[in-house]
Amino acid sequence: MTRRLLPRLSPQAVPYVLLSPFVVLFLVFGVFPLAFSFFLAFQSWEPTAGLASMKFVGLDNFAFAITDEWFWKSLKNTAWLAVAAGVPQHVVAIPLAYFIHTSFKRTRNSVIGAYFLPYITSTVAIAMMFSTLFSTDYGLINVGLHALGDVPGLGWLAPAAPIDWLGRAENVKPAIAMVVFWRYVGFNTVLYLAALQTIPGDIYEAATMDGAGRWQQFWYITLPSLQPMIYFGVTLSVIGGLQLFEEPFILTGGRGGTDQSGMTTAMYMYRTAFEFNDFGGASALSWLLFVFVALLTWLTNRAFKPRGPTR
Numbered sequence: 001m002t003r004r005l006l007p008r009l010s011p012q013a014v015p016y017v018l019l020s021p022f023v024v025l026f027l028v029f030g031v032f033p034l035a036f037s038f039f040l041a042f043q044s045w046e047p048t049a050g051l052a053s054m055k056f057v058g059l060d061n062f063a064f065a066i067t068d069e070w071f072w073k074s075l076k077n078t079a080w081l082a083v084a085a086g087v088p089q090h091v092v093a094i095p096l097a098y099f100i101h102t103s104f105k106r107t108r109n110s111v112i113g114a115y116f117l118p119y120i121t122s123t124v125a126i127a128m129m130f131s132t133l134f135s136t137d138y139g140l141i142n143v144g145l146h147a148l149g150d151v152p153g154l155g156w157l158a159p160a161a162p163i164d165w166l167g168r169a170e171n172v173k174p175a176i177a178m179v180v181f182w183r184y185v186g187f188n189t190v191l192y193l194a195a196l197q198t199i200p201g202d203i204y205e206a207a208t209m210d211g212a213g214r215w216q217q218f219w220y221i222t223l224p225s226l227q228p229m230i231y232f233g234v235t236l237s238v239i240g241g242l243q244l245f246e247e248p249f250i251l252t253g254g255r256g257g258t259d260q261s262g263m264t265t266a267m268y269m270y271r272t273a274f275e276f277n278d279f280g281g282a283s284a285l286s287w288l289l290f291v292f293v294a295l296l297t298w299l300t301n302r303a304f305k306p307r308g309p310t311r
Contacts, residue, residue, distance in 0.1 A: 037283045037286060037287070038283070038287065040279055040280050040282075040283035041061055041062070041280060041283040041284040041286075041287050042056060042057065042058060042059070042061065042280070043055060043056060043057065043061075043280045044056075044057045044060070044061075044278075044280050045279050045280050046277045046278070046279075047277065047279055048277065057280065061280050061281050061283070061284035062284045062287075062288065064281060064284075065281065065284050065285050065288055066288075070260065070263075070268060071265070071268060071285060071288075073260060073263070074256075074260070074263050074264055074265045074267065074268040075265050075292070077173065077256075077260075077261065077262065077263055077264055077265075078241070078242055078244060078264040078265045078266075079242075080173055081173060081176055081177055081180065081241060081244055081248070081264065082237070082238065082241025082242055082244070083241075084173070084174070084177040085176075085177040085178075085180035085181045085184075085241065086234075086237035086238070086241045088181055088185075089181055089184055089185045089188050089237060090188055090230065090233060090234060090237070092185055093185050093188035093189040093191075093192055093233075094192050094223075094226065094230070095218075096115075096185075096189050097189045097190075097191075097192035097193040097196055098192075098196060098218060098222060100112060100189070100193060101193055101196040101197065102214075112186075112189065112190055112193060114186075115185070115186035115189050115190070116186045116187065116189075116190050117186065118182060118183045118184075118186055119183060119184060119186050119187040121183075123183075123246040123247065123250070124246070124250060126179065126183060126247070127179065127246065127247055127250035127251050128250065130175075130178075130179045130251065131166070131250070131251060134165035134166050134175055134251075136162050136163070136164045136165070136167065137162060139165070141163075141165070142159075142162045142163055142165075145157065145158055145159055145163070146158055146159070146162070166251060166252065166257065167258060168258060169257065169258040169259040169261040170261070172251075172252065172257040172258060172261045172262040173261055173262060175251065176244075176247055176248045176251055176252075176262055179247050179251065180241075180244065180247055183247070184237070184240070188233050188237075191229055191232070191233050192226060192229055192230075192233070194229075195225070195226050195228075195229035196222065196226070199221070199222070199225045203221055204217055204221065207220075207221060227304065230304070231300070231301075231304040234300055234304070235297060235300050235301075238293070238296050238297060238300055239293055239297065242265070242289065242292065242293050242296065243266055243289075243293070244264045244266060245264060245266035245267060245270070248262045248263070248264050248267060249267055249270070254267070254270075254271075256268075265285065265289050266289070268285065269282045269285045269286055269289070270282075272285060
């Protein structure tokens with residue numbers, strides 16, 4: 001049947017026919033949700049009442065979001081988690097990738113696979129595992145911290161009492177940040193390891209002949225060569241950190257923890273839509289978050305922009 005249909009098509013039409021499945025799927029699942037979300041941002045709508053209950057409210061949803069204390073608190077929580085979990089990822093991933101690149105040859109793939117495993121593991125499984133590890137009375141994290149009291153010279157690190165990681169407001173965000181860091185540091189390590197393998201070995205050989213040590217080679221050769229990948233990795237961390245949802249949602253039971261200290265903007269959007277039945281307000285929040293992500297992405301681009309003289 002394909003042979004009967006294809007000869008009837010002109011050569012100019014064949015590419016469009018072949019691309020049409022992707023175009024249709026992109027329009028239905030990509031463009032339409034974005035357009036409908038933008039339309040909802042100017043509406044007051046409770047989905048249980050049907051489409052006929054939509055009411056145009058102009059910029060009221062945006063005005064309410066800007067004056068909403070929960071929105072600003074969720075935005076601060078999101079920014080805190082993005083920095084606290086994102087910055088250490090790259091600070092650890094870059095030297096870790098360099099160490100794996102220079103110290104492992106035959107077993108390199110196995111080592112990097114072990115670090116990459118948390119990234120491909122189910123988020124729900126990870127969050128449930130850490131919920132157990134963060135247990136106040138029997139969690140391995142508190143048990144390990146308590147054991148430090150018996151180690152000479154490290155006793156000052158042991159807390160006087162077990163830490164309530166997920167029950168006290170001041171401990172919720174550090175707990176979430178640790179989970180996010182543990183999950184994504186391996187992903188960034190893979191990125192930097194791939195970039196390290198593109199650096200010509202002749203450069204390091206020439207630097208060694210000139211008397212440069214490993215630290216000097218890392219500082220003056222490796223880091224400058226990694227700058228494009230650092231920019232890429234930091235950009236992904238900024239975008240992903242500001243959209244953080246799964247880890248805090250599961251660790252805090254979907255409520256944001258004590259005093260909403262772990263509620264991110266994505267979580268607040270979810271609660272606004274599916275808990276408060278305000279899809280218009282949730283859509284407005286999503287577009288405000290989009291503006292914030294775009295702004296920080298632009299600032300990241302400016303920070304990594306070359307500042308040398310141009311010709």
